[in-house]
Amino acid sequence: xxxxxxxxxxxxxxLTAPHAQSIRISVFNSQExxxxxxxxxxxxxxxxxxxxxxGEYKKGIFYFSKQGNSIEVxxxxxxxGKFQEVELKPMEESGILKxxxxxxxxxxxxxxxxxxxxxxxxxxxxxxxxxxxKYVAAVIEAEGGNHAEPEFYKAQAVLIRTFTIKNxxxxxxxxxxxxxxxxxxxxxxxxxxxxxxxxxxxSTAGKVLVDQDGVLIMSPFHSNCGGKTSASGMVWQKDLPxxxxxxxxxxxxxxxxxxxxxxxxEDWLKFLADYTKSPIDYSRYDFSFKPxxxxxxxxxxxxxxxxxxxxxxxxLKSAYFSIQDLxxxxxxxxxxxxxxxxxxxxxxxxxARVNYSWLDIIHYYFKDVEVVDYxxxxxxxxxxxxx
Ligand SMILES: [Zn+2]
Ligand SMILES: [Zn+2]
Numbered sequence: 001x002x003x004x005x006x007x008x009x010x011x012x013x014x015l016t017a018p019h020a021q022s023i024r025i026s027v028f029n030s031q032e033x034x035x036x037x038x039x040x041x042x043x044x045x046x047x048x049x050x051x052x053x054x055g056e057y058k059k060g061i062f063y064f065s066k067q068g069n070s071i072e073v074x075x076x077x078x079x080x081g082k083f084q085e086v087e088l089k090p091m092e093e094s095g096i097l098k099x100x101x102x103x104x105x106x107x108x109x110x111x112x113x114x115x116x117x118x119x120x121x122x123x124x125x126x127x128x129x130x131x132x133x134k135y136v137a138a139v140i141e142a143e144g145g146n147h148a149e150p151e152f153y154k155a156q157a158v159l160i161r162t163f164t165i166k167n168x169x170x171x172x173x174x175x176x177x178x179x180x181x182x183x184x185x186x187x188x189x190x191x192x193x194x195x196x197x198x199x200x201x202x203s204t205a206g207k208v209l210v211d212q213d214g215v216l217i218m219s220p221f222h223s224n225c226g227g228k229t230s231a232s233g234m235v236w237q238k239d240l241p242x243x244x245x246x247x248x249x250x251x252x253x254x255x256x257x258x259x260x261x262x263x264x265x266e267d268w269l270k271f272l273a274d275y276t277k278s279p280i281d282y283s284r285y286d287f288s289f290k291p292x293x294x295x296x297x298x299x300x301x302x303x304x305x306x307x308x309x310x311x312x313x314x315x316l317k318s319a320y321f322s323i324q325d326l327x328x329x330x331x332x333x334x335x336x337x338x339x340x341x342x343x344x345x346x347x348x349x350x351x352a353r354v355n356y357s358w359l360d361i362i363h364y365y366f367k368d369v370e371v372v373d374y375x376x377x378x379x380x381x382x383x384x385x386x387x
Contacts, residue, residue, distance in 0.1 A: 019209070023128050025179065028180070031106065033104070035063075036100060045095055055075075061075070078355070097110070099126065111189065114130065118175070137197050142186040150200055156343075163218075166208075171184075211369060212370075218243065223347075224337045224344055228248060230319075235319075250346075250348075258334065259334045289323050307321075321335065
């Protein structure tokens with residue numbers, strides 16, 4: 001009976017959760033697209049608008065163009081109609097579409113699942129509705145590349161899924177869940193069927209991370225921490241109990257372990273004048289320094305220098321660097337790539353390579369977190385995850 005009841009509630013949660021299994025992503029989100037074509041690469045599709053079927057298609061090309069305040073849809077021969085919202089939906093469980101923007105002319109991308117095109121103000125919005133796990137696989141590929149170990153992909157899958165579920169309402173007012181840019185998570189196209197990525201997604205299906213209060217965590221990651229990750233408070237507003245600074249001996253073999261960049265001393269002095277708003281002439285000071293560890297601020301000649309501001313001003317790979325002030329040049333010798341908070345991808349890749357499991361990796365970079373299945377969480381938790 002107990003088993004029956006819990007299964008029953010599980011199913012109920014599934015039926016009532018609006019996007020428990022599929023997710024709506026605004027694709028080509030940063031582009032204002034006025035004209036694009038869609039090819040059916042695989043599967044059979046129906047074209048629908050307002051609940052009405054306009055046609056069934058096996059192969060074919062469709063032309064979508066913005067005409068005034070509506071979307072004109074044509075196939076190879078005919079005008080199909082003008083719509084405010086129109087949808088291409090697979091007739092079987094799966095299907096693949098290729099979207100080719102013509103104006104502006106951009107490289108085409110393949111997507112799994114549905115495509116919804118709708119007018120939003122004066123813009124055409126292209127929204128890809130697809131299975132959440134297929135989305136997770138595609139984001140792993142975009143964010144984690146194609147050449148890592150299976151255990152790394154599993155850790156990455158859990159972080160990406162956690163972010164996805166926590167942020168399901170990020171773009172709700174615009175009529176979709178997430179965008180395809182780094183604002184949410186990079187989603188470039190459907191997963192190109194990397195077997196390790198796909199099986200990492202399947203074997204961790206539904207798994208997400210919660211903190212000690214059972215709340216979905218922030219699950220950031222970055223390319224390389226330079227040997228020490230940042231506590232969240234060092235980069236963002238808040239210190240979080242699960243995002244502490246950890247020493248990472250694994251990423252020193254990574255491609256992004258170190259970097260150098262130089263600017264002219266003139267540019268540096270200009271920056272300081274701007275930064276300090278002080279009349280002091282710093283031109284005779286020596287700005288060489290070596291940080292003992294990661295720090296949010298360093299104090300140099302009475303200046304409280306925000307490392308992140310320096311990073312952003314000069315487009316540096318990280319805020320973890322020393323400075324060499326020599327021969328009219330300021331040279332930054334830096335470590336790592338990215339904000340340094342959460343999982344260090346190159347460290348995690350190395351951990352996986354030397355046989356740590358995905359759970360070891362997660363617990364190394366995130367403290368006191370637990371793995372749960374989001375499908376068993378109460379619905380209001382999804383809402384409380386809104387940032
Ligand atoms: Zn976004
Ligand atoms: Zn690292």
